[in-house]
Amino acid sequence: MLLPAVLTAVITFLAARKVMNGTLQAGQLVAFFGYATFLTTPLRTAIEYVISTTRAYVGAGRVLRILTSLP
Numbered sequence: 758m759l760l761p762a763v764l765t766a767v768i769t770f771l772a773a774r775k776v777m778n779g780t781l782q783a784g785q786l787v788a789f790f791g792y793a794t795f796l797t798t799p800l801r802t803a804i805e806y807v808i809s810t811t812r813a814y815v816g817a818g819r820v821l822r823i824l825t826s827l828p
Contacts, residue, residue: 761797
C-alpha cells in the first residue's frame with residue numbers, strides 16, 4: 758500500500774516543482790497526477806502478486822517438510 762502512495766507523491770512533488778519553475782503548466786500537472794494515480798493500480802496488483810507467490814512458496818516448503826518427515 759505504501760509504495761503506490763509514495764510513487765504518486767514523488768511524481769506530484771516533482772511536477773509541482775516544475776510548475777513553480779515555469780517549465781510545466783498547471784494542466785500538465787493535473788495530467789501527471791492522473792497518470793500517477795492510474796499507474797498505482799497495476800503496481801499494487803504486481804506487489805500483491807509477489808506477496809502471494811512468496812507466501813505460496815513458503816507454504817509449499819512447509820508442507821513438503823512435514824510430508825518428508827512422515828514415516
